[in-house]
Each structure stands twice: as C-alpha cells, then as structure tokens.
Amino acid sequence: MSETAERxxxxxxxxxxxxxxxxxxxxxxxxxxxxxxxxxxxxPAAIVMLAVTGYxxxxxxxxxxxxxxxxxxxxRQFVGLDNxxxxxxxxxxxxxxxxxxxxxxxxxxxxxxxxxxxALAMHRxxxxxGLVRTVTLxxxxxxxxxxxxxxxxxxxxxxxxxxxxxxxxxxPLTDRWPSLMIIVLAEVWKTTPFMALLLLAxxxxxxxxxxxxxxxxxxxxxxxxxxVMIPVMKPAILVALLFRTLDAFRIFDNIFVLTGGSNDTSSxxxxxxxxxxxxxxxxxxxxxxVLIFITVAIIAVIFVKLFGAAAPGSDQGGKR
Amino acid sequence: MVMGTVTTARKTRWALLDIVIVVYALIPVLWxxxxxxxxxxxxxxxxxxxREWTLQNYADIFATNEFIRPLIxxxxxxxxxxxxxxxxxxxxxxxxxxxxxxxKRALVGVSLLIAMFPQISLVTPLFNIERELGLFDTWxxxxxPYITFALPLxxxxxxxxxREIPWELEKxxxxxxxTPAQAFRRVIAPLAAPGVFTTAILVFIFCWNDFLFxxxxxxxxxxxxxxxxxxFFTGTSQFEDPTGTIAAAAVVITIPIVLFVLFFQRRxxxxxxxxxxxx
Numbered sequence: 335m336s337e338t339a340e341r342x343x344x345x346x347x348x349x350x351x352x353x354x355x356x357x358x359x360x361x362x363x364x365x366x367x368x369x370x371x372x373x374x375x376x377x378p379a380a381i382v383m384l385a386v387t388g389y390x391x392x393x394x395x396x397x398x399x400x401x402x403x404x405x406x407x408x409x410r411q412f413v414g415l416d417n418x419x420x421x422x423x424x425x426x427x428x429x430x431x432x433x434x435x436x437x438x439x440x441x442x443x444x445x446x447x448x449x450x451x452x453a454l455a456m457h458r459x460x461x462x463x464g465l466v467r468t469v470t471l472x473x474x475x476x477x478x479x480x481x482x483x484x485x486x487x488x489x490x491x492x493x494x495x496x497x498x499x500x501x502x503x504x505x506p507l508t509d510r511w512p513s514l515m516i517i518v519l520a521e522v523w524k525t526t527p528f529m530a531l532l533l534l535a536x537x538x539x540x541x542x543x544x545x546x547x548x549x550x551x552x553x554x555x556x557x558x559x560x561x562v563m564i565p566v567m568k569p570a571i572l573v574a575l576l577f578r579t580l581d582a583f584r585i586f587d588n589i590f591v592l593t594g595g596s597n598d599t600s601s602x603x604x605x606x607x608x609x610x611x612x613x614x615x616x617x618x619x620x621x622x623x624v625l626i627f628i629t630v631a632i633i634a635v636i637f638v639k640l641f642g643a644a645a646p647g648s649d650q651g652g653k654r
Numbered sequence: 655m656v657m658g659t660v661t662t663a664r665k666t667r668w669a670l671l672d673i674v675i676v677v678y679a680l681i682p683v684l685w686x687x688x689x690x691x692x693x694x695x696x697x698x699x700x701x702x703x704x705r706e707w708t709l710q711n712y713a714d715i716f717a718t719n720e721f722i723r724p725l726i727x728x729x730x731x732x733x734x735x736x737x738x739x740x741x742x743x744x745x746x747x748x749x750x751x752x753x754x755x756x757x758k759r760a761l762v763g764v765s766l767l768i769a770m771f772p773q774i775s776l777v778t779p780l781f782n783i784e785r786e787l788g789l790f791d792t793w794x795x796x797x798x799p800y801i802t803f804a805l806p807l808x809x810x811x812x813x814x815x816x817r818e819i820p821w822e823l824e825k826x827x828x829x830x831x832x833t834p835a836q837a838f839r840r841v842i843a844p845l846a847a848p849g850v851f852t853t854a855i856l857v858f859i860f861c862w863n864d865f866l867f868x869x870x871x872x873x874x875x876x877x878x879x880x881x882x883x884x885x886f887f888t889g890t891s892q893f894e895d896p897t898g899t900i901a902a903a904a905v906v907i908t909i910p911i912v913l914f915v916l917f918f919q920r921r922x923x924x925x926x927x928x929x930x931x932x933x
Contacts, residue, residue: 378746387771
C-alpha cells in the first residue's frame, strides 16, 4: 500500500509546487502522455491474451450448445442444453471427476507437508545450501512427460527397479488404485519443489527476533512453528495452495503417459482430450471444457471467500 | 535462527538430510539416463545401473527424422514464443510497475485468471478455430497459445523485477531531455536485463515442457514437439520396443533444463518466488 502512495508521490514531483501555475497544466499533460504510453505498452499483451483465451472460451460455450460431430458434420444443429444433460448424466464423466478431485486433494496435501519440510530444510541447512536449492529445481524444470516415462518404466514389470522391489509379480499400472498412487507419486515428485520454493519465500519473511523471543518465552520447536511461523507465512501458504490446487486439477501429462486413462484413472482433462481427438465430437468436448472452466472458477472463488483478504487475488490486485 | 553452537553432529545430520533430498530429486532423472545407456539385451533386467553400456540409442534417435524434426520444432517454437512473450511482457510489466493508468488492476486480474486457466478448456475451441484458419499443425498454431500462457508468468515476474530498479536514473534521463519512451529504451532496459533473462528462462521452460497443446494442436511432424513426439515413438523399426530410444530422447531434451538450473539456480529461484509473497 505504501508503494502506491510512493508512486503517486514520485509522479507528482515533476510538477512540484515551485512553479505552481504552469506546473498544473504540465502535470495533466504529463499524466495524459503517461496513460497513453501505458495503454500502448499494455495493449499488445492484453490483445493476445484476450484473443487466445477470451474468444475461444466464448466460442466453446457456443459450440457446447450444438450437436457438432466432425465425423457427421451435416448433422450439426442447435440442441440447447442437451450436451450438458448428456455429460452430467454420464457415469464416465463423474468417475473422471472423482478421480481428478481425489488426485488433486491427495497430491496437494502431500505436497504441502513435504514442501514445508523441504522449505525448512533449504532455509536452515548448515551445509550445501546452494547444492540443495539447485537440485530441487531439477524436478521443477524437467519435462513432465520425461519424468512420467521414468516412473512408467520404473513400475513396468521386469524393466523397472521399483516394480521389482515393491510389486512382486503384479503389474501395478494395470490396476486402478496402484495406478492412482503412482500418478500421485509422479505428481508429488514433480511439483513439491515448486511448492517448497513458494513456501521458502514466505519463510524468509519470518523475523528471527520473533522466533528468538518465542524461544525465550519457553515455546518449543513445534509451538514456534505453529504459533509463529505459520501465521506469518499464511499468505505464502495460500498462494502456494491456490496455484497448486488449480494446477493439479488440470492433471493430464502424467496420466497420459502412465496409464493412458485406462482402468478408470482418467482425469477430466483426459476425458475432454479423448472426446476431441478420438471422438472428434466438438459439441461434447466443448461442454466438458466449459464444465471444467466452471469448476476451476468455483475452486478459485472458494479459496478467495474462505481466506478473504489474505487470498492472492485480492492481495496481488492491490499491489500490482 | 534459534540454534546453539554448531556441532559436528549437527552438521552431519544436515548433510544426511541433504543427501536424502538430492537422492529424491535425482533418482528419476538418473533412472531414465540409465535406461538410455542400456543395451537392447539388458534393457529389461531391472537393474538401476546398466550392466552393459552403449550409445546405440542416441545414435538411433539422431539417425531418424522421428526425433530430429520434433527437436527442431521444439527449439524453434519455444525460442520464438519466449522472445515474443518476454517482449510483450516487458512492455506491460513496465507500465504496471511504473506508470499510473486506468485498467491496471483489470490487466493484472486478467493475467492472473489466465495463469490459473484450465488449458484443456481451450483445446477444443482452439482445435476448431485453428483448423478453420489453417493454423492447425503449424508453428504459429502452437506459438500463439504458448505466448498467451507465458505472458501472465512473464508480466508477473518482470513487474516484480522492475520494481527493484533504481528509478532515479530514469528521472535523471528525463531531466536530460529524454522522453519516457527513450528513458525506457536507453536507461531502464539495460538495467532490467538480468530480470528479463530470468523471465526468459522460466518462459522457455514452460514452452519446452508443454504437452497438452503439443499433442492436441498438431497431427504430423510439421509442428509436433519432442514431448508430444515421445508418446508416438516406435523405435527404429515398427516392431521394436521403443524404451531405449524414448529414454535417449528424454535425456536429450532434459539436458538444456539441467544446464539452466545448474548455471542460473539463484536467478530462477528469485524469479519463481518474486511476486509470490511480497509482490
């Protein structure tokens, strides 16, 4: 907030009180020029973003109200909400929805705990801090598909070291629950470092004095963590949770490589993709796209409502 | 920090924990690398370390268009998208960090929304739009969505970096008679270079990693990138097990990422966490 005030102060300074009369006119001239420059600078980015997201999402709402199958283009017609009825009364959709929710909740929960531990380790380690930070960036940076293939082969019977140790004679990627666990593993491995880095940034804001004072007053390590660190870190935790939850809900790459969506391990993104590429059904595919969009919006709204002023939307809106 | 004297025991405990973290982070990478060096006969032995080493898998992938063409696509598409996204992002971030104008909050809000946008929601409409415009299965057909999803990240990170720049220099330039645009080009842009570079790395990683758009909006090797091509690999001949070649290709596209991480660790961490907490 103080930043905004400061910014205003700086922008007013050129007009300064020294030459009051001509200064005023020059100020509004300058303001206009500033606005024009700002709009010119922002326009290209804004136009690209709106053209590639705004228009297609509107178009996909329009498509979702039609029967439109590329295999039978002649039968294209307006059908109102029929597609929505078709999707929402379909058990495959709800299985995929449940799977997606399960994967999202479980992996984000594990990531939060592991990420916090990793952040604390990176923050406090006495040796090799640079090494640890460098190494944790590897999972973040690596191509998801590459990591997914690594897990896939690791769990393939005979070929993989993990399958040979843990799975005995079975093939874990051919059963639903083992598959889901492996998908969670792949997801957690890949994104925990990102979570940890966001939390680490929050951790850096915790004042050492506060921790020392708490220790003096007899707080043990766990109390210092829950009563001092967590409250200070709350905004960082919320940002990390929101980002990761919405990101996890889009899960696609890992499932595509690990199971291809077989044995009811398909996510909503997988279902939509299959409908488009294998089914070439634009009407149904668009309906799913709109439903996913709505779900993500609801999740975001819940986050903002639950956490009020601390939520990233309001927070960053104020600061940017 | 609340800690007593630093003892050797303490250091050892931290070192052990560090080793656990290093192992955690590197095992899947080492495993895929190990697979890529295994000979065809030992591929299915389940050993973590190859018993017989070979470079045959690498020779195989670089002998076919099946890999070279997607590699060129990946490099070209990611580079072009990065340059454009960072260019546009720089302009917008400068305005956001520096100028006062109506609609700033709306712009930030929209880009935040796009950052969280479910990409699959765009795949179906974009598929049809691109088909009709003739962009399907072309470089621009992938570059456009990449720019769009890279822009929020770029604007986000860049505006955080731009706020750290000593703006008195800009004022000095203006006093010397430079227009705001000149001040941007001559004074601020060079100062902002490290931030811009960091952003470029993050954006490049994003484009390099994308899979969903890459398999949905392409159908041939004309624009298919490596992550997408990997899932279509068949090996040198139709009936061969592609494990070794997939592993080799996977290692090749992992190398640039590992190099970025090794050389620019500090910057990448700063970029990823800028904006996340303090803004």
